[in-house]
Amino acid sequence: MPARRTIHFVSLGCPKNRVDSEVMLGVAQGAGYAHVDDPADAEVIVVNTCGFIGEAKKESIDAILEMATQKDGGACQRLVVAGCLSQRHPDELARELPEVDHFLGSSDMLRLGEVLAGKAERLLVGNPADWLASAATPRTLSTPGASAYVKIAEGCNRTCSFCVIPELRGKQRSRSPEDVVREVEQLVAAGVKEVNLVSQDTIAYGRDLAGAGATLADLARRVADVRGIHWVRLFYLYPETLSDELVEVLAGHPRVVKYVDMPLQHAADGMLKRMRRGHGGARLRKVVTTLKKNVPDLTFRTAFIVGHPGETDEEFVELCDFVKWAEFDRVGVFRYSDEESSQSFAIPGKVPARTAGARHRKLMTLQRRIAHAKNEAIVGRDLEVLVEGASDEHEFVLMARHAGQAPEIDGQVYLSGGLASPGELRRVRITQASDYDLVGELLDGDAAADAAAHAEARPATKDRTTTSTAAGPKRVALRVLQTDGRDRQSS
Secondary structure, three states: OOOOOEEEEEEOOOHHHHHHHHHHHHHHHOOOOOOEEOOHHOOOEEEEEEEHHHHHHHHHHHHHHHHHHHHHHHHOOEEEEEEEEHHOOHHHHHHHOOOOEEEEOOOOHEEEEEHOOOOOEEOOOOOOHHOOOOOOOOOOOOOOOOOEEOOEEEEOOOOOOOOHHHHHHHOOEEOOOOHHHHHHHHHHOOOOOOOEEOOOHHOOOOOOOOOOOHHHHHHHHHHHHHOOEEEEEOOOOOOOOOOHHHHHHHHOOOEEEEEEEOEEEEEOHHHHHOOOOOOOOOHHHHHHHHHHHHHOOOOEEEEEEOOOOOOOOOHHHHHHHHHHHOOOOOEEEEOOOOOOOOOOHHHHOOOOHHHHHHHHHHHHHHHHHHHHHHOOOOOOOEEEEEEEEEOOOOOOEEEEHHHHOOOOOOOEEEOOOOOOOOOEEEEEEEEEEEOOOEEEEEEEOOOOOHHHHHHHOOOOOOOOOOOOOOOOEEEOOEEEEEEEEOOOOOO
């Protein structure tokens, strides 16, 4: 039997882009290609790019040039560049990067099959509005432990001045609730316990499905009711008026985690108007108050942009005061990126890079103190955690996450005092805290009761060690590069 052909992936950007990388990986494996961790061993290398902001574009180009060296000294015969950067600058990239054999856009993941079959043109960049994944789309998971992202929609209908996502991904297109649930059922059958629902504008899910009556609250409830699911998490909620139904689901459904990711971007009225956010600071305070009042033990993650054109010292002080008032659990702070096709590009009053950097450091320092205090308040509590596996820093240290920690975005719980397997739900007692991470002591024999009721049966193992692997979905360890703290200037 001939040896399997080999492929290596580099995935840049947000979790939504990672799902696209997993789709291409599924296409490759369906074509008989085996993923290899070392690019030197790969016949085909795919770089899935991010093209949203300047720093991400630079990182994507650096990754492409790094992988191009494998065509000289490695086994690489074809270099493929895919994703948002290809979608945004196809002709320029094709002209400036002769090392690249094929370019795929943000809607062309399935066309990787043509490339691997040797039947593709060099430039395969289509209409971004053509793509919407389904439960039938091939996909191989790459997230650690028993977690998976599920993309519930593509594109965005917002007109935020700093954002170019509609240009790169098209208008919003929601998947049907039935199709999302079908994919979740498939994931659960493969061993997934945590599902993270993502899209560019998650709170707007279903509005484009005429007559379907689909809402995010209903979808979250239906996904959480799939037998075997333990945690359902919602990402990228736009800060608009929240429906009572969604608040009730967040507050009351036992498997929808009390976690909200809602990029607010700023708090000053003038800045929010320049950003074309469609609301002012008063609405943000109302949304934050509503969620904190009605969702007990809520973990609130948000993101802000500093240095946007026109941002004054007074408006930045107002943003800092807002962060002090709200005491968010997680905050990402990002320096504005002046993108030529965004509406913000034409706004006067550019903020000097040094000023934007100073504001970034000040706001991050402020939030770090808040985050540390919140983590210290958890010390002594018993929490349920999802075990992910060995730490990236040391193979003999296990890491896990509690419900208030999103995968690869928030901190970790490092485990001590026992043994556990990846994919297990266990109880721990928190013993130490830092700014972002926790240390927890495993409580012997105290796996979560409702997890046992819902999880699929796993074969027993004679010797459970820190490196043993519970039954679960077949996964690949993709090389994932995330720019500037993992978040983007997203809606």
